[in-house]
Amino acid sequence: MYPFRDIQRKEITDPQTIYQALSSMDDGFFPLGVNGFPHGGVHFGNGSASRLDQSGGVRCIADGEIVAYKIDDRYPHLQFADGKWAAYSTGFVLVRHRLTLPPAPNSTGIPPTDETLDLYSLHLHMADWSTYLADGKLPRPYWWDVEAFRTSDKDRQLAPDGGSGGAVGAFVWTEPTAGKSKGKYAAGKRVGFLPEGSEVIIGEARGKWLHIKAITAGTMISPTSGGVFGSDDLNVPWKAPEGSSNVPTTPEGDWGWLYRPNLQAAQEPKVADKVVIPSMPIRVKAGTLLGQIGEYQDYERATPLPPISRRRLLHLEVFASDAFSGFLDRSRARAAQLPADQRSLLVIGAGAKLVQTVPAPDRKLRYSYPVKGANPMPDSPASGPWVKVRPTYLAQGFALLYDGPPVWIEREHLGKLSDSTPAWSQFPLWLQGMSDPANGLPLIYSRGQLDALDAKSKATDEQQVNWWRVPFGTADGKSATGWVCEKNHPGTKWESPWAWPGFEIVDATGIQLPDAFRRNLVITGAANWKEQKEFEPSAAAVNNSALLLKLQQTIAKLESAKGADKVTARAIQSAMRVRPLAQALSHVILRYESEWGGDMSRWNSITPLMRNARDNWVRELERIKKLQWWNEVKGKVVGFPANPTVHHIHPIALIANFLRRHRIDIEKFLSLYKGAHSSSFGWYDSASSPKQNLPPLSEKSEQNLKTLMHWINDLYISKNEKFSIQYVAYMLATSRVESYDFTTRTFFGPFSEIISYDDAERRYGCGPTGNAPSRAKAHGNTVVGDGYKYRGRGLVQITWKINYQKFTALTGIDLTENPDKALPWENSAFIMIEGMLKGIFTGHKLSDYINESGADYVGVG
Structure with missing residues (x-):
């Protein structure tokens, strides 16, 4: 699951939506940052907010377990040498996810340990506690270690007799029952309701269920809108209303249970300003709220006064230990063994040609008689631009006869057929219609992504074979669109996600920070004339690295970025707006030392190059040190890599590769x-x-x-x-x-x-024959005849x-x-x-x- 929905709050199906949003950020590009250093994550913030719904917080990208987290009580402040202040968050959530290869055909038993790999997703610069205090409505993570909770608006009272419901808040339940799986509990029965804003102190926890110890704000009411609750003088769930039978109640003195995801933490977590390693990892599902985006102000956004909120920023990255390389080889070998129905990624190879032009209709709907109508054939697709029909005409004796064989027409013409309606004798798309220009870079579409295209970009022929109209890029970097066929399309193939199509490990550990910094000064024009010559060896060393050569191969498709000296974060920013380039860049797997681990020596090594910015850089080094959390986690979380040199995987590319849109067979x-x-x-x-x-x-x-x-x-x-x-x-x-x-x-x-005009007017009409004219008028039927019209x-x-x-x-x-x-x-x-x-x-x-x-x-x- 992607960390955010789109700006209309709909689930995103096309990763390019997020790549476009990332291109609107000022920094934080993968795999090369604006400072010229390899960068293992991506940034979301003010720039991406115009395309993504970030208001609801950061969502967990996949099922997993929280193994470490930190929340700032208040953001730390950094004061630069010139007196300016910058606030920044050191808060983070670290989630462990597990990838397990699908079993080999005919295999039995427990899979070998080398067929499982741990991935970690890091969500850094999360909001501090004061941010939540400032906005009581701001959604808070349910998994915080707190004792006080506030009911949110996730539930609504049951509606009596199908009418409108009542208050929003949270249901109160009887004791949950243990499920078949360890740690799983099933809901009991509804016994009460706490309106939104009620506050409780909780005691025992069972999975996601919390036992109410005390209600500190609000009053419990009936779970049904308008229903009677408790006794005459006690609003408690252990008393059944007088005269009620079969009403569930709790034991005497038991306030009942609440479902934790429907609550908000009402107090600060028990431990703030420190890295927390839960004694038992906290299980979370894809989509779980991990927290709100926090603050991160750089020098350019620092102010002479104590800082206020100016720059929301989330650093998101995914990484795996050095075991990833071997796992990738095994994964690709396993993918080759899997059956075809498990291949959900369509790979359009470089050089593949698509059907870019729909041929003109070759006939009219009418042959020789006036058309009476045309009904879709049983094998006609339910949706798509074209529909297969059999024209009919009215013969003597008022008999409807077929006018020739079935034909294909545009679906939009179904309701307005005429003798001259354009038609095709066969399905309008066929592979013989493939044409230049060809696809320039390998392009990958998931079946879910293809299924989510709009109706005009999906078609199904009479053999029930699917076609999709997709964007692609030509060899000269231009954009085009064309139709690709599900089966037997030359230059295309279906791959399993476990084949990791397009992904490539690039080792950047040989790039030294001083060399990367010197190169960046040269290509951005920040170096003086003397330094330009002095820094040439460093620039050449970085330009000849595996990472820069790989990036140059992709960036060169941009007219504005020819040559190694043009491989910059700004060029990457531009490339993210071009679908095939964004995909190629995001499929780099960067092997590099995490900036959150290691010692400070590599950062100190560039201090001599800072010239007149040295004093501010020394302050920046203090911030870098405070942001390093690796050593506080390693050795305390089972399996966590001790070595901070890891494989960084673009989180959006990873999600797009494994995200499966389900369909019912x-x-x-x-x-x-x-x-x-x-x-x-x-x-x-x-x-x-x-x-x-x-x-x-x-x-x-x-x-x-x-x-x-x-x-x-x-x-x-x-x-x-x-x-x-x-x-x-x-x-x-x-x-x-x-x-x-x-x-x-x-x-x-x-x-x-199926109702007569008179009956419809009695049921739904506002006239003299209506059974309930006032009700009819309240529902918009204000004119005689509306009852039948709006049946x-x-x-x-x-x-x-x-x-x-x-x-x-x-x-x-x-x-x-x-x-x-x-x-x-x-x-x-x-x-x-x-x-x-x-x-x-x-x-x-x-x-x-x-x-x-x-x-x-x-x-x-």
Whole structure:
């Protein structure tokens, strides 16, 4: 998972989004910093904030465990020789992640130890405690070692009878039960609710569950909005309301349990200003909040007065010990053994040609008769720019006949067919259409990244083979786009993430800091005429290093960066804006000594070169020393590398390589569902609707379900790193009931409510025949006829004008004027999925009722 969402707070599927954001930073480029030194991490901060949502804090990039952390009580201040002050954070979170190779075919038993590798992600310059104190709403990490917590707004009271819910806050539960896995606990039953802002002191902890020792602010209320709670004079969870039966309660005097991720720390961690090594590593999941971005002011941003917040900055890096090199070899060997279905990365090689032009249509929809219509063929794709149809015409006797073989038309023409609608006799894309210019640098796209492309950039032919329109770079550094085919496309291949395609270890340990500093003075023009000549050997030594030669090979694609003397951090900054160059640079694996370890001698070695900046540099050395934490961790964390010379891996490239967008195997799902449709699901779970009376799933219903699953895959599952199968179950269960057409016994297909005009006006109308005209008007039906006009449609049968207006804003389609536009698959599926995820139907999102602390399928309805 990427450390931030995009600026619209959506999960990022394309790593180029983050590379672009990184290019907006002033410094912190990988693998070469603005000072000319090798740099093992990347910086996020004020510059990247225009493209990324950094307001919610820094997220853990993968499942792992926190093995060390530090939080400043208040930022340290550095005073330079000229009196200027700079604040900076020494706070960090160090997370250990574990990579384990997939088992070799036909292997059994425990994998060998050399098939597992520890990676560490470092999040440096995190916010201090005073930052959280200054903003009580600022999300705080739940895993801090504290005793006092404040309830946040993650939960909402259950809604009575399906109506609107009440307060936001946190549910109180009965005692959690031990799960099958060690350290795992399942939720008990809801017994109470603490509104947002309530404060508690906690006692025992069981996994992510905390036992309430005392409530210090706020009052516990019913878990149901408007519900009665406790006894007449005691709002406590161990007293059931008078006359209530089967209401869960806690034992006498037991205040219940809270789910820790739904709380905020209400006090400073017990240990501040020191490196903390937890006695037991703290397990965290991908997406866990690690903290807020902290402050880091350099000399240019220092002020004569005590500093205020001026420069938010996060240094993020990923590294592994020297064991990584051998692990990489074993990983690539294993990848070659894995089956093809585990190859999720499409590699477009240098020299590969793409289909860059769609041929012109070769016919019209009509052959010889006026077109009556055209229906999509069963093998037509559910989405994409083109749809396969069979034209029909009206013959004598009003019979609809086929007008020739199926053809392909643009999907946007489906609703407005005419005799002259352009058409293709065959699918418009074919490999014979490949053309120059060719791809210039190897380019890698994950299947998840391809699946997340917009509908106009994805196509499926009649053999169900996928095509994607992707950006690429030509050999002369120019940008282009073209279509690439999933199968048999010359110059492309599918690779496993375990092959690490494009990654290359580059050893930079031979670069000495004084040489790198001299070279930087020369190429930036900061050296005087005498130094230019004197520093030439140092510049040449660095230019001939493996790192600079590798960077020159990539940077040379930029017109502005020809030659070794042009390989600078600024050139890297420019290259990050060009997709193939950004990918090539980020796939460097830098072997170099960590700046957070080792002794100070290498930093002291450049002091003589500082000239008139020497006094300020001496102050800067004090900061460097305070930022070094390596020696406080090594020897205390099992497996942590003692030697600070490590392999630095670009965190975004690593995530992009292993990030898998899940998809449901639709054919397997259908085979399982068809067997359970009549026997396990039936109509409703009641005596009046026996399951055995339900006929088998019809061919049309099966096709509908298949299409619906394609849309759920495309619109929800493929776009979410951590999708919820429980959400999918709820979507299917709802559409199964809401979109059942009893006249044809067809399930899962969008349709209009089968109701007469008079009945619709009685149910939904505001006129004299309406059953509840005031309710109708409150829901937007203010004109006679609105009841029928805004009757139920789609997969979830949206009703009322007010809801058609809401979805007009969401879809960008004027559904108030054209309600029937809620019926096509692309619209009805989007309405259902987005409506449930965003809480547009009832005001409650799926996540309000289905989350880590439990699943209330009845409440969400």
